Amino acid sequence: MSDPTANTVLEMSGVRKAFGSNVVLSGVDLTVGRGECVVLIGASGSGKSTLLRCANLLETVDDGVITFEGEDITDPRVDGDRVRSRMGLVFQAYNLFPHLSVLGNVTLALRKVQGVAPAEAESRGLAMLDRVGLAEKARARPDDLSGGQQQRVAIARALVANPQLMLLDEVTSALDPELVGEVLDLLSDLKGEGVTMVLNTHEMGFARDVADTVCFLHDGVVHETGTPAQVIDAPQQERTRAFLSRIRA
Amino acid sequence: MRSTAVDGWQPSAIQLERESWRRRQATRSTAIAAASTLLVFGVVGALVVTSPGWERVHETYFNWDKAVDSFPAVAAGLWVNVKIMAISAVAIVIVSLTIAVMRTTRGPLAFPLRLLGTVYVDVFRGLPLLLVIFLLGFGGPALDLTGMPRSALFWGCASLVLSYSAYVAEVFRAGIESVHQSQRLAGRALGLTYAQTLRHVVLPQAWRRVLPALMNDLVSLQKDSGLIAVLGTVIDAIRAAQIETARDFNYTPYVVAGFLFICLTVPMARLTDWFARKQGFHAAGGML
Numbered sequence: 215m216s217d218p219t220a221n222t223v224l225e226m227s228g229v230r231k232a233f234g235s236n237v238v239l240s241g242v243d244l245t246v247g248r249g250e251c252v253v254l255i256g257a258s259g260s261g262k263s264t265l266l267r268c269a270n271l272l273e274t275v276d277d278g279v280i281t282f283e284g285e286d287i288t289d290p291r292v293d294g295d296r297v298r299s300r301m302g303l304v305f306q307a308y309n310l311f312p313h314l315s316v317l318g319n320v321t322l323a324l325r326k327v328q329g330v331a332p333a334e335a336e337s338r339g340l341a342m343l344d345r346v347g348l349a350e351k352a353r354a355r356p357d358d359l360s361g362g363q364q365q366r367v368a369i370a371r372a373l374v375a376n377p378q379l380m381l382l383d384e385v386t387s388a389l390d391p392e393l394v395g396e397v398l399d400l401l402s403d404l405k406g407e408g409v410t411m412v413l414n415t416h417e418m419g420f421a422r423d424v425a426d427t428v429c430f431l432h433d434g435v436v437h438e439t440g441t442p443a444q445v446i447d448a449p450q451q452e453r454t455r456a457f458l459s460r461i462r463a
Numbered sequence: 464m465r466s467t468a469v470d471g472w473q474p475s476a477i478q479l480e481r482e483s484w485r486r487r488q489a490t491r492s493t494a495i496a497a498a499s500t501l502l503v504f505g506v507v508g509a510l511v512v513t514s515p516g517w518e519r520v521h522e523t524y525f526n527w528d529k530a531v532d533s534f535p536a537v538a539a540g541l542w543v544n545v546k547i548m549a550i551s552a553v554a555i556v557i558v559s560l561t562i563a564v565m566r567t568t569r570g571p572l573a574f575p576l577r578l579l580g581t582v583y584v585d586v587f588r589g590l591p592l593l594l595v596i597f598l599l600g601f602g603g604p605a606l607d608l609t610g611m612p613r614s615a616l617f618w619g620c621a622s623l624v625l626s627y628s629a630y631v632a633e634v635f636r637a638g639i640e641s642v643h644q645s646q647r648l649a650g651r652a653l654g655l656t657y658a659q660t661l662r663h664v665v666l667p668q669a670w671r672r673v674l675p676a677l678m679n680d681l682v683s684l685q686k687d688s689g690l691i692a693v694l695g696t697v698i699d700a701i702r703a704a705q706i707e708t709a710r711d712f713n714y715t716p717y718v719v720a721g722f723l724f725i726c727l728t729v730p731m732a733r734l735t736d737w738f739a740r741k742q743g744f745h746a747a748g749g750m751l
Binding site: 228230232237277279288289290 | 469470472474475477478481484485488
């Protein structure tokens with residue numbers, strides 16, 4: 215069923231999600247290849263976050279098919295917890311657990327979901343914290359860290375179990391401008407290491423640097439898609455041009 | 464499942480298959496729940512009914528004629544419980560809110576207030592309610608205070624109010640402290656005074672958060688209003704059942720009283736659940 219050598223990690227076709235009469239996604243088609251970085255752009259409320267939450271099965275789609283590692287995960291017979299354990303999701307507001315230390319946050323899923331022995335979980339957690347440059351903060355509480363540090367911990371937490379896919383939802387939107395850089399640098403490093411990522415952002419400069427594919431979401435569908443050079447620098451669609459000129463203004 | 468295809472969407476074949484699978488799963492779960500419920504109740508019921516003493520228990524506790532006989536007196540008593548509960552609840556909210564505000568006031572000048580509030584809560588949360596009712600119910604009237612009623616009903620209610628206010632004050636305090644400091648700052652930044660900030664910013668938010676917990680206490684108060692029966696002169700549902708029972712030592716009136724209390728608390732409990740769900744839903748809709 216699942217072929218780990220296949221080049222497609224995530225594939226969405228005709229994904230629909232409505233909240234009451236508000237149709238957020240009306241038929242999204244999207245393909246994410248292994249090692250690819252897909253950046254979603256679009257106006258507030260265009261469904262970027264909803265798309266990520268659907269991919270993670272935190273929302274149940276109303277229609278359409280999402281295939282992850284060759285498996286139809288929108289099938290209700292599929293165990294969502296198992297699927298989520300192989301994806302990492304990072305939130306805009308970090309959502310770290312305030313009652314756990316930084317290391318406790320990072321190792322929780324290893325210990326409780328993956329069943330890794332405490333000693334090994336700790337060493338992997340510390341290695342991951344070292345990876346994001348926060349090894350010395352392992353024993354600190356999340357509240358004692360800056361926003362940028364908290365977000366790096368959140369990324370470490372999502373990354374530590376070696377997910378096949380990282381979903382990053384507006385990970386710099388809640389940060390002070392001077393803290394945005396450290397998080398974006400980390401994401402660029404991950405991209406360099408071949409981590410498969412889908413992220414949404416308002417940072418067009420970053421999108422241009424890091425994206426293999428840019429998707430412009432409008433009216434519940436992927437309105438325009440292509441390389442950053444195509445979509446951001448030479449958009450073909452009127453809507454895309456209007457959106458880009460608005461955020462640059 | 465839904466009928467809001469504002470954009471003319473028709474579910475695809477795969478979606479229809481998923482939905483029919485979910486419906487089958489739901490039907491299956493309901494069937495399993497019904498079967499296991501029947502089984503458990505059936506086994507327990509059979510055990511009770513086939514026990515050697517069932518005949519006597521049935522006669523002493525579940526005598527239909529006795530139930531019908533005693534019902535008017537017990538129901539009239541229950542009305543007394545409802546009145547005790549309603550009056551006490553209003554007084555409890557006032558007293559406990561005062562104590563909670565006293566305990567959350569900051570600054571060195573307010574130290575006596577905080578001390579008073581803390582001592583009050585410590586004492587009345589520590590004392591068993593039954594003991595408070597005995598002490599105040601018999602001791603209160605004996606004080607012969609001018610202007611104070613001497614009825615057991617009054618002093619019984621006072622005991623409930625004193626005891627419950629200590630608990631409820633802590634619920635309010637938790638609510639007040641759960642409102643983030645930034646809300647107070649925002650209030651003060653608008654030029655509101657400390658008291659105005661408390662009144663218009665902090666308390667409305669605190670109140671909403673603790674309402675489910677408060678309603679839980681209200682359900683508890685409904686039952687505990689029956690403890691006043693120990694004073695003997697207030698004919699509430701329990702005291703009425705006691706009197707009815709004393710005629711022929713048939714305990715059915717107690718079962719009648721218990722049944723009536725459940726009839727009273729179940730709607731309140733469902734209302735509490737509904738409210739808690741509603742609150743939870745709103746909280747989940749927030750940013751975090």
